[in-house]
Amino acid sequence: MKIIFGTPTTTGIEGISGTGLLAEYRCSELGDTLIDYSGNGNHGEFGVGGNRPTRTSFGIDFYDDYIVLPDAIKNALSVQNDFTIITAGVINSSGGTILGSSIGVTDRLVINASPNMSTNLSPYLKYMRGCLNVGPTADSQVAKAAGPFNIYTPHIFTYSYSGFFGKSKMIIDKELYGNITAANPAILAGCRIGSQTSGAPFLVGTLYYMLIYSKFLSNNIVQKQYRVIKKILKQRGVVLP
Numbered sequence: 001m002k003i004i005f006g007t008p009t010t011t012g013i014e015g016i017s018g019t020g021l022l023a024e025y026r027c028s029e030l031g032d033t034l035i036d037y038s039g040n041g042n043h044g045e046f047g048v049g050g051n052r053p054t055r056t057s058f059g060i061d062f063y064d065d066y067i068v069l070p071d072a073i074k075n076a077l078s079v080q081n082d083f084t085i086i087t088a089g090v091i092n093s094s095g096g097t098i099l100g101s102s103i104g105v106t107d108r109l110v111i112n113a114s115p116n117m118s119t120n121l122s123p124y125l126k127y128m129r130g131c132l133n134v135g136p137t138a139d140s141q142v143a144k145a146a147g148p149f150n151i152y153t154p155h156i157f158t159y160s161y162s163g164f165f166g167k168s169k170m171i172i173d174k175e176l177y178g179n180i181t182a183a184n185p186a187i188l189a190g191c192r193i194g195s196q197t198s199g200a201p202f203l204v205g206t207l208y209y210m211l212i213y214s215k216f217l218s219n220n221i222v223q224k225q226y227r228v229i230k231k232i233l234k235q236r237g238v239v240l241p
Contacts, residue, residue: 015228020215022076022083023069027059027207028236034060034067034193042212044069044193053194058238059089059208066194066202073212074101074191082216084160088209088229088240090152097203098157099210100196154208154233154240156226162216171222173241208233 016024023042025034032052034044044067046052054061076083077099087098158171169176190197193207209229217225230240 015224015231016211017213017217017221017225020213021211022214023073023210023212025207025210026232027209030055034069040072042070042072047194053207056206058236059206061206062194062203064195064202066192069099069191069193071191076212076214077101077191079163081163082161082214084158084211084213084215084217084222086156086158086209086211086213086222086225086229087207088154088156088233088238089205089207090154091203091205092152097192097195097201098207099191099193101191154206154238156229156240158217158222158226160216160222165216171219174223174226176219208236208238 018038021038022040024037025044026037027034029035032046034046036042036044047066047068051065053065053067060067085099089098091098155173156171159168160170161168193203193210195202209232211225211229226240233240
């Protein structure tokens, strides 16, 4: 299927799993609304003025700006629920929030990815953190793993959480980072792509695609969605590993 920039359609894309799909953000249309193509109406709204991300022919560029997601998404990202977030993008900074919500400095949901550099600046280390936490210590997170990680090329980041089992897992592209148990977040205040509601840490990079599910997706389903998104983005000129 050809993706035509600037002509949004609610027609589903073949291969995107619809079971439990809360929102599908293709990031390929124009305007100040992030259209949800799942049919659930969970559209996002761009920040205004200096907080408005920039549309490009590839996706949405962020730098100290954000998109606000509706309460239906915020409420779904709860410790009592199962959910999965699949994001395709480029993270160009040492830290940045892909999706976040916060009450204060320590009460927050944070899903971020960053390439931390080693002491000799080479190679980059893979680092992704999915954090559902209250207080100064993250209760559910995955830390860094050594290996080359080019910060100027796109990757697909997946964070999946199970409220029933109290565990989370992360996958970067096709690499499973492992399962982490326990999580205890507070009630969330708002929900943003690009930063926590407190405004930091903000994302420096480009968002190409995002899927949000009310399910803890199996590794096989995640890999299928990876292949579908990879094919979709290739038509935009974005090449994933």
